[in-house]
Amino acid sequence: MKHTLSVLVENQPGVLSRVANLFARRGFNIDSLAVGTTQNPKISRMTIVVDGDDHIVEQVEKQLNKLIPVIKVKVLEPEKFVCCELMLVKVACKSRQHAEVLNVARLMGADVMDVAPASLTLRFAGNEDQSHTLLELLTPYGLREVVRAGSIAIEKGSGLLKNNKE
Amino acid sequence: MITGAEIMVKCLESEQVELVFGYPGAAICPFYDSLSQSSIRHVLVRQEQNAAHAASGYARACGKPGVCVATSGPGATNLITGIATAYMDSIPLIAITGQVNQWLLGRDVFQEADITGACESFTKHSYLVKTAADLPRVFKEAFHIASTGRPGPVLIDIPTDVQTAQVEAFAYPRKAEIAGYRPRIQGHAVQVRRAAEAVRRARCPLIVCGGGVVSAAAREELISFAKENQIPVVSTMMGLGVMPMDSPLYFGMIGMHGHENANRAMHAADCILLCGARVGDRAVGDPKKITQTSTIIHIDVDPAEIGKNMTVNIPIVGDIRAVLESLAKQMPDAPDTGAWVQRLTHEKAESAVCGTPEPHTGFVEPRSFFRSLSAKMEENAILISDVGQNQIWAASSFNVKRGRFLTSGGLGTMGYSLPAAVGAKLGKPNRQVVCICGDGAFQMSMCELATLCESGAEVKIVLMQNSRLGMVWELQNKQFEGRCPATELTGDPDYIALAGAYGIPSALADSNESAERLAGQMLKSKGPFLLVCRVDPCAPTL
Ligand SMILES: Cc1ncc(C[n+]2csc(CCOP(=O)(O)OP(=O)(O)O)c2C)c(N)n1
Ligand SMILES: [Mg+2]
Numbered sequence: 001m002k003h004t005l006s007v008l009v010e011n012q013p014g015v016l017s018r019v020a021n022l023f024a025r026r027g028f029n030i031d032s033l034a035v036g037t038t039q040n041p042k043i044s045r046m047t048i049v050v051d052g053d054d055h056i057v058e059q060v061e062k063q064l065n066k067l068i069p070v071i072k073v074k075v076l077e078p079e080k081f082v083c084c085e086l087m088l089v090k091v092a093c094k095s096r097q098h099a100e101v102l103n104v105a106r107l108m109g110a111d112v113m114d115v116a117p118a119s120l121t122l123r124f125a126g127n128e129d130q131s132h133t134l135l136e137l138l139t140p141y142g143l144r145e146v147v148r149a150g151s152i153a154i155e156k157g158s159g160l161l162k163n164n165k166e
Numbered sequence: 167m168i169t170g171a172e173i174m175v176k177c178l179e180s181e182q183v184e185l186v187f188g189y190p191g192a193a194i195c196p197f198y199d200s201l202s203q204s205s206i207r208h209v210l211v212r213q214e215q216n217a218a219h220a221a222s223g224y225a226r227a228c229g230k231p232g233v234c235v236a237t238s239g240p241g242a243t244n245l246i247t248g249i250a251t252a253y254m255d256s257i258p259l260i261a262i263t264g265q266v267n268q269w270l271l272g273r274d275v276f277q278e279a280d281i282t283g284a285c286e287s288f289t290k291h292s293y294l295v296k297t298a299a300d301l302p303r304v305f306k307e308a309f310h311i312a313s314t315g316r317p318g319p320v321l322i323d324i325p326t327d328v329q330t331a332q333v334e335a336f337a338y339p340r341k342a343e344i345a346g347y348r349p350r351i352q353g354h355a356v357q358v359r360r361a362a363e364a365v366r367r368a369r370c371p372l373i374v375c376g377g378g379v380v381s382a383a384a385r386e387e388l389i390s391f392a393k394e395n396q397i398p399v400v401s402t403m404m405g406l407g408v409m410p411m412d413s414p415l416y417f418g419m420i421g422m423h424g425h426e427n428a429n430r431a432m433h434a435a436d437c438i439l440l441c442g443a444r445v446g447d448r449a450v451g452d453p454k455k456i457t458q459t460s461t462i463i464h465i466d467v468d469p470a471e472i473g474k475n476m477t478v479n480i481p482i483v484g485d486i487r488a489v490l491e492s493l494a495k496q497m498p499d500a501p502d503t504g505a506w507v508q509r510l511t512h513e514k515a516e517s518a519v520c521g522t523p524e525p526h527t528g529f530v531e532p533r534s535f536f537r538s539l540s541a542k543m544e545e546n547a548i549l550i551s552d553v554g555q556n557q558i559w560a561a562s563s564f565n566v567k568r569g570r571f572l573t574s575g576g577l578g579t580m581g582y583s584l585p586a587a588v589g590a591k592l593g594k595p596n597r598q599v600v601c602i603c604g605d606g607a608f609q610m611s612m613c614e615l616a617t618l619c620e621s622g623a624e625v626k627i628v629l630m631q632n633s634r635l636g637m638v639w640e641l642q643n644k645q646f647e648g649r650c651p652a653t654e655l656t657g658d659p660d661y662i663a664l665a666g667a668y669g670i671p672s673a674l675a676d677s678n679e680s681a682e683r684l685a686g687q688m689l690k691s692k693g694p695f696l697l698v699c700r701v702d703p704c705a706p707t708l
Contacts, residue, residue: 009346010345010346014282014294017283017286018286021286021287025287055473058473059470059474062469062470063470065346065469065470066468066470067346068290068291068311068344068346068347069346070346071345071346072346163345
């Protein structure tokens, strides 16, 4: 079972390694981890997708909270958040196939980032299922390279991940 | 202007540090130079691991963080076992290490070791300080983190150039402000009420006292809660000594090496109040069996401990002292536990009769010797046991009344007892400190006999000589069809001659009679003492 966690951390060196180390040491499985700064440059936000049962997720949450630079941890409720992941795909295709591939891109809402004689590079933002569909549609042409960034998530409605201190 | 090294010393002074344990080297020399100008006492150990153990013994005896110091590279890596030992037992420790100059970091220069990285899993937190101006904040935070909530070791790694850097002035912050660190003190009122109700309704309630009770200095509260409500108490190894062992409500130690009657009490109870006990595998073999028949209330300052190893019905996160106080207020009338206490008392008496082994000639029988030794010791004495059979015998036979029982419970680090005893004695010079050690472990830290002599710490050492790594031998003998490789200690020195070489008075006992007599002499003597007790190599713990 997959769970998505939003984590606010102090933006200081070594935080990522502390978090990664914690997962490794306690045997938790990370599906993906994405990190970037927030509107407050002193605070970064991580979105971590974890695979495990409720007991594991409870431990992940509690153990993350024990790390001193971790300010806030929230396990997002299923259906109560939106998420997306970013993907770059280099598709092998001869110039005569360009139109076909461009059509797939248009249908799926992927942007064309680069056009070359033997390849097209697409950028796609969407949820995991959509990424999967796009890759399936492109497979027949030949996937040269796929680069995916971890999922990022935000709560629906007015729900906020508050930093208690602010 | 003031240097980083001077700031480090001023920070320690601001934290009322009087004593540090350490070992110098190039990368920490600026600090040592400043330290020598201050009134803080430095005790030179003979190996860095023992600086951490000594600081741990000091911290446990004094109830405040112990400080240890080492140089970069090998000095720092030597500390690791000591830091990990403190981490597993939640001991507040400040470990200060020198580091190579910042501009050389990451280049694998002479004596560079990524010590913050290496210690990540064994520290509550760690710092690699990049500018001298950060030092006051870092020290303030480090002492705060180490000593509050669930205590633990904090590492401060300080490059040489940060120690020599010049800063305008020194100002120590009054408070540590850490956004992500706010340990909970008061238990949740609703949970406390639920817990009180569960205890009141119980017919066979039982308190399990763990090391967390010691960390929280909640001894008085636990004793009075147990007494007021007539609730029997059992202890984990880390909780030994909280409940006076001569109390009619005390029923021994649980666990693989604990008292059978205490383990039986765990299974017979219908409501268990876990106080600062993390339900480790050696303390509770099969938690599922217990949760089936009992309501579990778990009080711990660390929320991650609750539900980690055992399913809990009523979780209470908070400082044990504060929680027990509020719990006591919710108990207007005590539960009726007369029959339950009577039953446990009966079972305890029965197991005492069958638990006394025969002494063999030429040897000291450890359990009965420890019982009589504890009767000879001062009421508030500090006993420190090492790891192995000697530890099990001590833990199960020593009678701690108002004193302490200290041991490396979590990591089970051999060699802990001697340096920890030095630290405890220097922290509490007026209390009797006795160290119980196996012959294997003694050889891991016997270099500290020199520290003992140099520091003048009046530690009494009881060396249990069975000429083998008894605990491992016992395990091999049971589980590997009697094949017991690598457990015979044949090249051992003559310990009496060794003590003589250090100028430490000593004696050899080969019967309980002689052991008791010599122990009496040892306790009366001034200065350190080594009592070597010959123990039957085949004497069992299980
Ligand atoms: C540093 C370390 N190495 C190895 C062990 C594994 N171990 C546990 S008990 C023990 C034997 C201890 O022998 P000794 O100190 O003579 O005590 P005894 O059991 O004989 O009383 C060993 C090797 C350990 N706990 N710690
Ligand atoms: Mg031995």
